Amino acid sequence: MKQSAKDFKTDQEVRWCPGCGDYAILAGVQSFMPELGLAKENIVWISGIGCSSRFPYYMNTFGMHSIHGRAPAIASGLAITRPDLSVWVVTGDGDALSIGGNHLIHALRRNVNLKILLFNNRIYGLTKGQYSPTSEVGKVTKSTPMGSLDHPFNPVSLAIGAEASFVARTIDSDRKHLTETLRRAALHEGTALVEIYQNCNIFNDGAWDPLKDSEHRDSLMFRLEDGQPITLVDGSRGVVRAANGSLEIADVAEVGIESVLVHDSRNPDPAVAFALSHLSDSVTLADTPIGVFRDVPRASYDSAFHAQIESAKAGGRGDLGSLLAGNDTWEIA
Amino acid sequence: MSKQVVQLSRVIIRFAGDSGDGMQLTGDQFTSRTAWFGNDVATLPDFPAEIRAPAGTIPGVSAFQLHFADHDITTAGDTPNVLVAMNPAALKANMRDLPRGADIIVNTDEFTPRNLAKVGYAASPVDDGSLESYSVHPIPLTSLTVEALRSFDITKKEAERAKNMFALGLLSWLYHRPTEGTLTFLKQKFAKKPQILAANIAAFEAGWSFGETTEDFSVQYEVQPAPMLAGRYRNIHGNLALSYGLIAAAQRAELPLFLGSYPITPASDILHELSKHKKFDVMTFQAEDEIAGVGSAIGAAYGGMLAVTTTSGPGVALKSEAIGLAVSLELPLVIVDVQRGGPSTGLPTKTEQADLLQAMFGRNGEAPVPIVAPRSPGDCFDAAIEAVRIATTYRTPVFLLSDGYVANGSEPWRIPDVDSLPDLRVAFATEHNHTNDDGSTEFWPFQRDPETLARPWAVPGTKGLEHRIGGIEKADGIGNISYDPDNHDRMTRLRQAKVDGITVPDLEVADPDGDARVLMLGWGSTYGPINAACEIARRSGVSVAQAHLRHLNPFPANTAEVLRRYDKVVIPEMNLGQLALLIRGRYLVDAISYNQVRGLPFKGEELAGVIKDVVASV
Numbered sequence: 019m020k021q022s023a024k025d026f027k028t029d030q031e032v033r034w035c036p037g038c039g040d041y042a043i044l045a046g047v048q049s050f051m052p053e054l055g056l057a058k059e060n061i062v063w064i065s066g067i068g069c070s071s072r073f074p075y076y077m078n079t080f081g082m083h084s085i086h087g088r089a090p091a092i093a094s095g096l097a098i099t100r101p102d103l104s105v106w107v108v109t110g111d112g113d114a115l116s117i118g119g120n121h122l123i124h125a126l127r128r129n130v131n132l133k134i135l136l137f138n139n140r141i142y143g144l145t146k147g148q149y150s151p152t153s154e155v156g157k158v159t160k161s162t163p164m165g166s167l168d169h170p171f172n173p174v175s176l177a178i179g180a181e182a183s184f185v186a187r188t189i190d191s192d193r194k195h196l197t198e199t200l201r202r203a204a205l206h207e208g209t210a211l212v213e214i215y216q217n218c219n220i221f222n223d224g225a226w227d228p229l230k231d232s233e234h235r236d237s238l239m240f241r242l243e244d245g246q247p248i249t250l251v252d253g254s255r256g257v258v259r260a261a262n263g264s265l266e267i268a269d270v271a272e273v274g275i276e277s278v279l280v281h282d283s284r285n286p287d288p289a290v291a292f293a294l295s296h297l298s299d300s301v302t303l304a305d306t307p308i309g310v311f312r313d314v315p316r317a318s319y320d321s322a323f324h325a326q327i328e329s330a331k332a333g334g335r336g337d338l339g340s341l342l343a344g345n346d347t348w349e350i351a
Numbered sequence: 352m353s354k355q356v357v358q359l360s361r362v363i364i365r366f367a368g369d370s371g372d373g374m375q376l377t378g379d380q381f382t383s384r385t386a387w388f389g390n391d392v393a394t395l396p397d398f399p400a401e402i403r404a405p406a407g408t409i410p411g412v413s414a415f416q417l418h419f420a421d422h423d424i425t426t427a428g429d430t431p432n433v434l435v436a437m438n439p440a441a442l443k444a445n446m447r448d449l450p451r452g453a454d455i456i457v458n459t460d461e462f463t464p465r466n467l468a469k470v471g472y473a474a475s476p477v478d479d480g481s482l483e484s485y486s487v488h489p490i491p492l493t494s495l496t497v498e499a500l501r502s503f504d505i506t507k508k509e510a511e512r513a514k515n516m517f518a519l520g521l522l523s524w525l526y527h528r529p530t531e532g533t534l535t536f537l538k539q540k541f542a543k544k545p546q547i548l549a550a551n552i553a554a555f556e557a558g559w560s561f562g563e564t565t566e567d568f569s570v571q572y573e574v575q576p577a578p579m580l581a582g583r584y585r586n587i588h589g590n591l592a593l594s595y596g597l598i599a600a601a602q603r604a605e606l607p608l609f610l611g612s613y614p615i616t617p618a619s620d621i622l623h624e625l626s627k628h629k630k631f632d633v634m635t636f637q638a639e640d641e642i643a644g645v646g647s648a649i650g651a652a653y654g655g656m657l658a659v660t661t662t663s664g665p666g667v668a669l670k671s672e673a674i675g676l677a678v679s680l681e682l683p684l685v686i687v688d689v690q691r692g693g694p695s696t697g698l699p700t701k702t703e704q705a706d707l708l709q710a711m712f713g714r715n716g717e718a719p720v721p722i723v724a725p726r727s728p729g730d731c732f733d734a735a736i737e738a739v740r741i742a743t744t745y746r747t748p749v750f751l752l753s754d755g756y757v758a759n760g761s762e763p764w765r766i767p768d769v770d771s772l773p774d775l776r777v778a779f780a781t782e783h784n785h786t787n788d789d790g791s792t793e794f795w796p797f798q799r800d801p802e803t804l805a806r807p808w809a810v811p812g813t814k815g816l817e818h819r820i821g822g823i824e825k826a827d828g829i830g831n832i833s834y835d836p837d838n839h840d841r842m843t844r845l846r847q848a849k850v851d852g853i854t855v856p857d858l859e860v861a862d863p864d865g866d867a868r869v870l871m872l873g874w875g876s877t878y879g880p881i882n883a884a885c886e887i888a889r890r891s892g893v894s895v896a897q898a899h900l901r902h903l904n905p906f907p908a909n910t911a912e913v914l915r916r917y918d919k920v921v922i923p924e925m926n927l928g929q930l931a932l933l934i935r936g937r938y939l940v941d942a943i944s945y946n947q948v949r950g951l952p953f954k955g956e957e958l959a960g961v962i963k964d965v966v967a968s969v
């Protein structure tokens with residue numbers, strides 16, 4: 019039977035604020051789900067706590083809304099033991115990067131078969147608007163009336179540093195790009211981290227507007243496409259190698275398109291992807307790449323895990339009686 | 352030369368030396384041989400938290416005590432009859448436990464001015480007369496070992512290291528222990544190092560013949576086998592028995608076993624042991640921290656595995672929030688807490704029972720969790736099976752509260768017949784369980800079994816049962832998010848009623864004289880010392896009853912009735928009165944709390960004194 023987005027909707031009333039970016043992501047995911055070609059019962063959504071983490075309640079699959087920050091750990095336990103399932107994690111910038119930072123980096127380095135969607139609105143939505151680990155320095159919120167002091171995380175840089183085998187970034191309002199990115203993530207074996215720029219219109223409205231506004235975005239954003247030179251969408255400027263070996267941005271007219279780096283998400287060396295993730299200005303959002311930064315093959319943790327079990331069982335299954343007896347026993351009559 | 356043989360009914364030996372001297376291994380080997388010989392045995396390893404504290408110092412002393420007898424015993428004994436002291440620190444650290452007349456075997460090679468000074472001895476106690484009231488056997492263990500291994504192609508250091516085998520050989524001679532098993536053990540341990548193997552065997556034999564030839568030991572001792580139930584036996588440590596209990600339970604449940612864990616003393620050995628048994632469908636996952644340990648177990652439980660997480664007290668503190676989630680999700684999960692001294696890092700290698708209230712109440716909200724506690728090393732096997740039975744039958748997290756004493760101690764264990772183990776098979780939900788008014792059907796994840804109040808275990812991959820669960824309060828039955836006040840009140844009471852309604856066996860009371868007016872009530876690893884104390888008291892003509900709780904939540908149904916039968920209830924605990932608090936609160940009984948938190952088990956004599964005092968007062 020052919021599935022449609024409707025098959026993945028639940029009868030639960032969606033309770034995000036009207037206008038929240040989460041709606042667009044939910045609709046995008048629901049219409050993408052049929053592409054997986056999986057029966058609904060074989061898909062599981064697991065989340066932590068936050069506005070974003072309500073997501074599983076709205077997906078007509080198996081799902082668990084767990085506790086703050088721990089979804090990657092819980093999902094790892096499920097994915098490792100049930101390789102027959104397609105396991106997806108929804109998390110927020112606070113959930114994934116503050117309280118759950120440890121689980122996120124370890125899931126990434128292990129490469130468990132998980133697809134992690136990180137809804138980044140640069141704010142704590144559910145607790146009503148404190149700054150988050152992705153908020154820009156100087157952010158004025160209820161908990162930082164004089165502006166926040168701590169330097170933000172860049173989730174893509176963090177993931178690459180944590181040995182992630184798949185890292186991408188997309189935007190809530192760009193359905194086509196969102197769908198393409200989910201498709202690439204779904205095909206990847208191992209952990210895929212997809213950062214989704216999401217608007218919280220209540221506590222941090224317009225956080226990503228420069229990248230959405232049709233007048234400016236083309237001069238601010240790189241769309242990463244394999245085999246294509248990495249230029250801003252308007253083609254004006256491109257990424258080139260600087261004399262000191264790092265990356266810099268130059269006028270394409272000046273340096274010539276042939277000196278612009280060609281994107282290669284499959285590059286085994288993470289250095290270029292990391293440098294790309296670090297080009298953007300966290301305040302103005304100038305020079306922000308979106309797309310798949312890194313997508314390299316690496317055996318998933320769960321496949322290696324089950325290979326060990328299979329090889330242990332190849333010598334025959336265990337016999338409980340002889341296990342309990344051990345090899346040093348005596349008889350009492 | 353044959354020597355006089357003296358029959359003894361029981362012996363307590365303590366091996367003590369530097370952390371690097373191999374005392375635990377020596378003690379373990381002596382124990383295995385003794386158990387194999389047919390004596391009843393109980394052991395108490397006592398080692399420092401540091402892997403190698405500075406050599407020759409008191410903090411670096413590692414000791415192993417074992418008690419063996421020709422009759423049933425339940426403790427590692429109060430005061431050693433024999434102390435083997437491998438250096439001055441070992442002597443100094445253990446002197447205060449020695450009764451006058453005890454045998455002391457000292458390794459005189461280590462009694463150098465430097466080593467003596469390290470622990471504050473101005474002169475060697477072996478020579479200055481201060482040990483006059485003991486029977487001291489000064490033996491140059493190290494040099495005798497080196498001498499015996501002269502012809503071997505090994506370094507002097509390697510030869511010196513074999514001195515524990517010399518000591519083991521000597522003690523094996525002294526107590527007529529069979530030697531064969533030790534040789535088999537050495538062959539396995541040093542299979543890849545034939546030179547070292549040969550040297551260790553030679554050192555062991557040299558120790559044995561030294562005993563035979565030296566005039567220092569004029570007698571040899573014998574302890575006859577103890578009468579025990581017929582059957583096949585082995586010696587087993589608590590952590591091993593607990594691991595086997597989990598494997599056996601998973602096999603009987605016909606479920607794969609999943610362990611999510613983070614290393615911590617004294618629980619790590621369970622992770623190590625389970626990691627060896629992949630061919631029993633055992634999956635182990637060393638997580639990034641305790642929260643991920645329990646988190647991964649919750650994920651595995653959701654997926655239909657028999658899920659377990661193992662830790663000690665500090666790890667339980669980290670897992671608390673996730674355990675609350677498991678309470679709310681109503682998924683089966685076994686949480687093993689091998690308790691150690693606290694608070695904080697406390698005494699990581701020593702025992703304590705101070706996590707009872709943490710297990711009972713250490714979560715936000717009303718979050719009841721059943722608690723099962725083993726009473727001895729071998730009992731860890733049955734307690735683990737019981738924890739699994741409760742978890743899977745009632746779909747709930749369960750605490751298995753072990754402690755350092757039962758975990759590291761060992762005893763002879765009658766190997767159970769696999770077919771006699773309980774059938775723990777469970778049925779996953781496969782169908783809709785609710786019919787709407789219009790005749791259509793649905794799956795309701797919180798529709799309960801009327802008898803157990805358990806909800807269905809509906810695992811992902813089951814067609815038609817797609818549903819969402821979470822930590823937010825859910826509507827009774829249908830399971831959708833609900834903030835309704837009455838519903839929350841109902842769900843809170845239902846979760847409590849489910850745990851309160853778990854069927855557990857009645858509390859048994861031992862009162863052989865039949866006229867006791869004082870009850871000794873304990874839980875967990877204090878069983879052995881309390882039992883020993885009751886026997887001592889009874890031998891001196893004092894009647895006392897003993898009952899021991901395996902289930903601490905819920906308590907057995909007859910607990911109130913048992914408590915009411917006695918004028919006084921005494922509760923000895925290795926904490927400041929945690930069970931006593933629960934008993935007083937629940938049953939309004941003015942129980943007498945007797946407490947110690949010394950990192951060591953109670954001594955039988957001391958508890959017997961408590962019994963006599965209380966009995967005299969009623």
Ligand SMILES: Cc1ncc(C[n+]2csc(CCOP(=O)(O)OP(=O)(O)O)c2C)c(N)n1
Binds near residue numbers: 069139145672
């Ligand atoms: C242990 C714990 N600490 C704190 C909270 C409160 N809390 C809930 S959500 C949240 C932050 C959520 O921010 P984010 O992950 O960015 O999600 P968003 O709401 O923005 O989607 C916090 C601090 C909690 N639920 N649990």
Ligand code: SF4
Binds near residue numbers: 070
């Ligand atoms: S608070 Fe922000 S993130 Fe949360 S639902 Fe409202 S708009 Fe969305």
Ligand SMILES: [Mg+2]
Binds near residue numbers: 068111112139141142
């Ligand atoms: Mg957020």
